[in-house]
Structure formats: C-alpha cells, structure tokens
Amino acid sequence: MTQIMLFNSKDDQNIENTDKERSPDHLPFNQNFIFQLAEIINLRYNNPHEGSYVNDLRKSGLNKIAQKVGEEAVETVIAALNDTEQEFIGETADLIFHLLVLLREKNVSLQMVTDKLLQRHHEYQK
Numbered sequence: 078m079t080q081i082m083l084f085n086s087k088d089d090q091n092i093e094n095t096d097k098e099r100s101p102d103h104l105p106f107n108q109n110f111i112f113q114l115a116e117i118i119n120l121r122y123n124n125p126h127e128g129s130y131v132n133d134l135r136k137s138g139l140n141k142i143a144q145k146v147g148e149e150a151v152e153t154v155i156a157a158l159n160d161t162e163q164e165f166i167g168e169t170a171d172l173i174f175h176l177l178v179l180l181r182e183k184n185v186s187l188q189m190v191t192d193k194l195l196q197r198h199h200e201y202q203k
C-alpha cells in the first residue's frame with residue numbers, strides 16, 4: 078500500500094524559513110503536494126475505476142493526453158496575457174495536472190524530471 082504523507086498547517090508556517098532551514102523531506106504542504114498528486118495519478122493508473130478523470134484520460138490514450146497538455150499550455154499563455162491572476166493560477170494548475178498525467182502515460186516519473194533539473198543546476202554551479 079502506498080502511503081501518502083500530508084503535512085498539517087503548522088508545517089505551512091515554515092514557509093518563512095530560509096532555504097537552508099528547509100530539508101527536502103520536510104517541505105511545506107504546498108511544495109510536497111505536486112509529488113503527492115503524481116502519486117495519486119499513479120494510483121489511478123494502477124487501480125483504474127469508473128468516474129475517475131485520470132482513468133478517462135488513460136483510456137483516451139497518448140494522443141489525447143498530449144493534445145490536452147497543448148491546449149492547457151495555450152490557455153495558460155492566454156491567461157498570462159489577458160486574465161486575472163486567479164485565472165492564470167487556475168490555468169497553470171490545469172497545465173501542471175495534465176503534464177503529470179502525460180509523464181505517467183510515458184512512464185517518466187516526476188523525480189526523473191527533477192533529477193534533470195538538479196543535474197542542470199549543478200552544471201550551472203561549475
């Protein structure tokens with residue numbers, strides 16, 4: 078059974094801490110949730126059930142999922158240029174969610190992407 082750890086609101090107060098004081102396994106809830114969401118999507122793939130939007134996407138296949146990511150990316154750009162901050166945030170959330178589904182469809186984990194970003198970060202330090 079996969080265990081999903083949720084942090085209580087007390088941890089959210091750590092947002093004021095400096096970067097040095099934060100450890101990767103003690104991130105505020107909002108920062109960790111993207112990994113938890115990736116795990117929820119993984120669980121839906123492994124245990125598909127009716128009424129699940131992730132399952133609907135999975136059944137539609139790679140082309141449809143990739144198309145959704147493209148649509149959400151365009152909607153995010155339009156919102157950035159024309160809409161309110163809240164609408165921009167909403168479109169960005171749609172984009173990130175569908176991108177996470179695309180990663181799962183391609184069997185690429187979010188960790189593999191963050192490893193790539195970390196590798197680049199280290200290269201920039203040289």
Ligand SMILES: N=c1c2ncn([C@@H]3O[C@H](COP(=O)(O)OP(=O)(O)OP(=O)(O)O)[C@@H](O)[C@H]3O)c2ncn1[C@@H]1O[C@H](COP(=O)(O)O)[C@@H](O)[C@H]1O
Nearest residue numbers: 114117118121128129130131132133145148170171174175
């Ligand atoms: N974060 C999301 C999330 N964001 C957006 N959506 C869905 O994504 C869809 C957005 O599509 P659009 O806005 O493009 O609307 P649409 O035109 O009707 O979509 P299409 O018909 O074109 O596919 C809506 O149906 C939303 O409900 C999401 N559906 C699920 N999640 C997360 O995924 C988890 C698992 O969801 P289920 O698989 O449904 O259990 C949930 O607990 C949530 O945390």
